Amino acid sequence: MPNQPPAELIEFLKPYDRAIQKLALDLRKIVIEELAPCHENIYDAYSAVAIGYGSSERFSDGICHIAVYTRSVNLGFNEGALLDDPEDALLGSGKRIRHLSLKSQEELARPEVRLFLRRALALARADARKLGEKISMGGKSRTVVSTVKAIYKKKRRPT
Numbered sequence: 001m002p003n004q005p006p007a008e009l010i011e012f013l014k015p016y017d018r019a020i021q022k023l024a025l026d027l028r029k030i031v032i033e034e035l036a037p038c039h040e041n042i043y044d045a046y047s048a049v050a051i052g053y054g055s056s057e058r059f060s061d062g063i064c065h066i067a068v069y070t071r072s073v074n075l076g077f078n079e080g081a082l083l084d085d086p087e088d089a090l091l092g093s094g095k096r097i098r099h100l101s102l103k104s105q106e107e108l109a110r111p112e113v114r115l116f117l118r119r120a121l122a123l124a125r126a127d128a129r130k131l132g133e134k135i136s137m138g139g140k141s142r143t144v145v146s147t148v149k150a151i152y153k154k155k156r157r158p159t
Contacts, residue, residue, distance in 0.1 A: 003032050006146045009051070012044045015158035016068060019105075024049070024068045026108055027075060031066065034117040037143040038063075044151045055124070057147055063124045064117065067099075070158060074099040075113060077120045084119060087112070 005025055013021045031053055032038070039057050043050040048069050054062040067074040077083060080090050080098025089112045090098035100113060107113075 003029075003036065003144045006042065006148070008044075008148045009042050009049070009146075012042070012049045013068065016049075016070065020068060020070070020073060023073045023102060023105060023108070024066060026105065027066055027073055027102065027113075030108060030113060031064065031075070031117060032144055034114060035063065035121060038145075040144050040146045041149045042146060043149050046155060052149075057145075057149075063120050072101050072103045074101050075116070077116060079120065079123055080116075082123060083116060085116075090116065 005028060013024060016024075028051065032040075035053050038053050039055065039061075041052040041054070041057060041059070041062075043052070048067045050065055050067050052059065052062045052065040062078045064078060065076045067076060076092075076097055076099035077090070079096060080092065081094070081096050083090065083098065085098070089100065091101055092098040100110075100116065102108065102110075102113075
């Protein structure tokens with residue numbers, strides 16, 4: 001089956017409850033359905049397992065990310081403050097990043113999950129710096145290039 005989660009990602013998710021693991025992996029499937037072909041950069045970070053998606057391995061080319069926490073999984077948008085959000089569904093107050101917080105499988109069916117992924121992709125396509133000569137995201141190919149970018153020894157989350 002194409003785009004199976006890398007073994008490292010499965011290993012990084014093991015300390016989390018099964019429901020959170022499943023939520024994270026099912027959200028990953030949705031992100032890939034909307035954005036592939038794309039690069040997937042996996043971080044076993046200090047306070048969360050994080051998975052960034054963009055047109056290259058570079059952090060600056062990121063469009064969105066998944067952050068796995070003990071009780072929720074966030075779908076974050078690197079330029080979320082620029083996304084059309086008339087219903088104020090996106091959380092956060094920073095200058096750039098906004099996110100949706102998902103706590104159950106049922107929340108994956110919220111229409112705004114795919115809506116904001118599509119809006120973020122459209123915004124990235126309009127930004128020549130994000131896509132340029134790199135992977136043209138959201139095309140016919142469903143290829144995902146997965147890379148484990150960093151493993152932090154010290155953790156402030158389940159171990």
